[in-house]
Each structure stands twice: as structure tokens, then as C-alpha cells.
Amino acid sequence: MNQLGAGIAITGSGSATPDVTLDNDRLSQIVETSDEWIASRTGIRERHLADVQDSLSAIATQAAQNAIAMAGIAPTDLDLILLATSTPDDLFGTACKIQAALGAPQAVAFDMTAACSGFVFGLVTAAQFIRTGTYKNVLLIGADILSRWVDWSDRRTCVLFGDGAGAVVLQANESDRFLGFELRSDGTLNKSLQLAYDSQPTELVDGITINQGTYQPITMNGKEIYRFAVQKVPEVIEKALFRSNLTTNQIDWLLLHQANQRILDAVAERLKIPGEKVLSNLARYGNTSAASIPLALDEAVREGKIKSGDAIVASGFGAGLTWGAAVFQWGK
Numbered sequence: 329m330n331q332l333g334a335g336i337a338i339t340g341s342g343s344a345t346p347d348v349t350l351d352n353d354r355l356s357q358i359v360e361t362s363d364e365w366i367a368s369r370t371g372i373r374e375r376h377l378a379d380v381q382d383s384l385s386a387i388a389t390q391a392a393q394n395a396i397a398m399a400g401i402a403p404t405d406l407d408l409i410l411l412a413t414s415t416p417d418d419l420f421g422t423a424c425k426i427q428a429a430l431g432a433p434q435a436v437a438f439d440m441t442a443a444c445s446g447f448v449f450g451l452v453t454a455a456q457f458i459r460t461g462t463y464k465n466v467l468l469i470g471a472d473i474l475s476r477w478v479d480w481s482d483r484r485t486c487v488l489f490g491d492g493a494g495a496v497v498l499q500a501n502e503s504d505r506f507l508g509f510e511l512r513s514d515g516t517l518n519k520s521l522q523l524a525y526d527s528q529p530t531e532l533v534d535g536i537t538i539n540q541g542t543y544q545p546i547t548m549n550g551k552e553i554y555r556f557a558v559q560k561v562p563e564v565i566e567k568a569l570f571r572s573n574l575t576t577n578q579i580d581w582l583l584l585h586q587a588n589q590r591i592l593d594a595v596a597e598r599l600k601i602p603g604e605k606v607l608s609n610l611a612r613y614g615n616t617s618a619a620s621i622p623l624a625l626d627e628a629v630r631e632g633k634i635k636s637g638d639a640i641v642a643s644g645f646g647a648g649l650t651w652g653a654a655v656f657q658w659g660k
């Protein structure tokens with residue numbers, strides 16, 4: 329351990345998406361929209377959707393297996409499994425199901441929720457366990473099946489989202505590759521993006537009334553979220569870079585939550601980061617919530633774009649509201 333604690337490296341990535349795809353033309357059979365409207369406002373062309381036989385645990389497990397294989401470790405080496413999701417198969421948690429499917433009996437496993445910021449919040453959470461010397465090998469998965477919770481009659485939201493999973497392995501490492509972070513929350517804006525519980529009073533016995541109901545489809549104030557992202561994301565990235573002793577021109581890749589191409593472009597412009605350093609795959613996946621950052625990361629690593637030692641700033645933002653950024657160098 330150095331003065332700051334154990335070094336941290338991100339040594340493997342993996343991803344998985346359902347086979348079924350829905351392009352903008354076919355989506356226009358469901359709601360009144362067009363490929364032209366969706367592509368010009370968001371950059372999205374198609375999204376993957378979980379079929380009836382797909383489950384969150386299955387796609388998350390597949391992404392995890394790919395990440396573990398790239399890291400060159402065995403599931404039995406894992407100390408901790410973190411699942412960032414807003415759409416678990418089971419509200420009590422899905423991480424343990426993934427632990428069982430992977431065959432990682434030593435690992436403690438739990439879910440965490442920070443919506444589209446879940447992966448970045450998870451990265452920071454995982455890093456703390458390694459920094460303190462508590463754990464050596466941590467699997468972090470970001471996975472969501474928002475198609476279960478989208479109002480498919482609301483054209484303002486249903487065109488935006490898709491399903492998927494991405495994962496990384498973080499390991500204790502001699503040199504430290506996890507350089508800095510900044511996380512933020514603002515609950516006063518909670519209503520602008522919600523997947524809220526709605527209930528009816530149910531009288532159990534005389535004098536005792538409880539609420540019973542279910543979660544309601546996603547509601548969003550699109551303009552407010554757009555403004556929030558374009559203002560707050562550059563700020564939090566600058567703060568994380570400051571903490572990492574790096575300037576924006578020392579960054580090789582800007583890895584933003586894949587919500588909307590216009591948000592990606594506006595954030596890059598404010599930070600003066602050239603377009604060729606901005607990772608974007610949302611045309612093919614839409615907004616996959618907690619999965620979007622590791623999905624884009626994994627594709628770029630496997631395409632050979634991201635190389636060992638490259639400096640990456642990842643930033644997530646979304647419901648809560650929550651937002652944050654983490655700066656790291658890829659590989660050992």
C-alpha cells in the first residue's frame with residue numbers, strides 16, 4: 329500500500345445486449361414519430377430490447393463473464409460483486425443471483441441504485457473497498473432493462489431508451505490507475521425524472537391503513553434534464569480532473585453516459601474536447617441507463633480504440649438527480 333492506500337486498476341471489461349433490435353422506422357408503428365425526428369434530436373437509430381425469455385440477471389451475467397475473462401481471473405477470485413441497476417429482476421436484489429450464476433461463492437454481492445449515474449457511482453464505491461485494502465478483486469456491473477418501465481404510448485420518452493449490460497473488473501494493483509472522482513446529487517429536482525411508486529390506501533384492519541401499489545412508467549421533463557446535463561456534467565468533469573491533477577487536453581477519451589448525442593456534443597464543446605476523443609455508440613443502443621458507460625467502454629476496448637494507459641474521464645448523470653465523474657487510466 330502507498331500513502332493513499334492500495335493502488336487500483338481496471339483490468340477487464342465485458343458487455344451483453346439482447347438479440348432483439350427495434351429501429352426508428354418500426355418504432356414509428358407504435359407512436360407517431362419518425363427516424364428523422366429521433367435521429368436529429370437524439371442521434372439514436374435503434375435499440376436492443378429484452379425479449380420475453382431475457383432477464384436482467386442473464387445479460388448481466390454474460391457481461392460479467394466477458395469482463396472476468398478479459399481480466400484473466402476466475403470467478404472464485406472475486407471478493408465483491410456490485411450490481412448498479414434500477415431494474416432488478418427482484419426488488420430485494422439481483423446481484424446474489426448473478427453471484428450464483430457466475431460461481432463466485434467467496435464474493436459478497438449487492439445491488440445499488442443511482443439510475444444512469446449507477447456505473448460511475450459504482451466505480452467509486454468499488455474503488456473505496458480496494459483503496460482501504462479490504463478487497464482485491466471487485467466485479468462491477470451496470471445493467472438495465474428500462475423497456476419494462478417505459479410508457480410505450482409516450483413518444484417523448486419511449487424513443488430514448490434501450491436495454492443492455494456492461495461490466496468491469498477492478499483489481500488491487502501496484503501502480504494506481506484510478507486517479508480521481510467527484511460525485512453530486514440534488515434531490516430538489518427529483519420530480520424531473522422518475523420511475524415512481526404509486527399506491528392506493530388499503531385498510532388492513534380498523535385504524536390501520538397502508539399503501540399498496542406498483543411502480544409507474546418513466547416520466548421525464550426532457551428540457552429540464554437537457555439543461556441539467558449540459559450545465560452540471562462539464563462542471564463535475566472539471567472537478568474530477570482537478571482532483572486527478574490532469575487538464576482536459578491530457579485526456580484521451582471522454583466517456584459520457586450515452587443519453588443523447590446533442591448532450592455529448594454540447595458537453596465536449598464546453599470542455600473543448602475534440603469530437604474524435606468522444607466515445608459514442610448510442611446510435612445502435614439508445615440510452616441503456618447504468619449499462620451505457622461500460623457498454624461503450626467495452627466496445628472501444630475490444631475495437632482497439634482504447635489502449636493500455638489511455639486516460640479516460642467517465643461521467644454519468646440522471647435520475648435522483650445524480651451526476652458524477654471518475655478519471656482513470658485503462659489497464660494495469
Ligand code: ACO
Binds near residue numbers: 369444553
Ligand atoms: N417524435 C416526434 N415528435 C416528438 C417526439 C417524437 N419522438 N417527442 C416529442 N415530440 C414533439 C413534441 O410533442 C413537441 O411537439 P409540440 O411542439 O407540437 O408539442 C415537439 O416534438 C418538441 O418537443 P420537446 O419535448 O420540446 O422536444 P425537445 O426539443 O426538448 O427534445 C428530447 C426532446 C430529445 C427528449 C430533449 O428534451 C432531450 O434530449 N432531453 C434530455 C433527455 C435525456 O437525455 N434524458 C435521459 C438522460 S438522464 C437518464 O439517462 C436517465
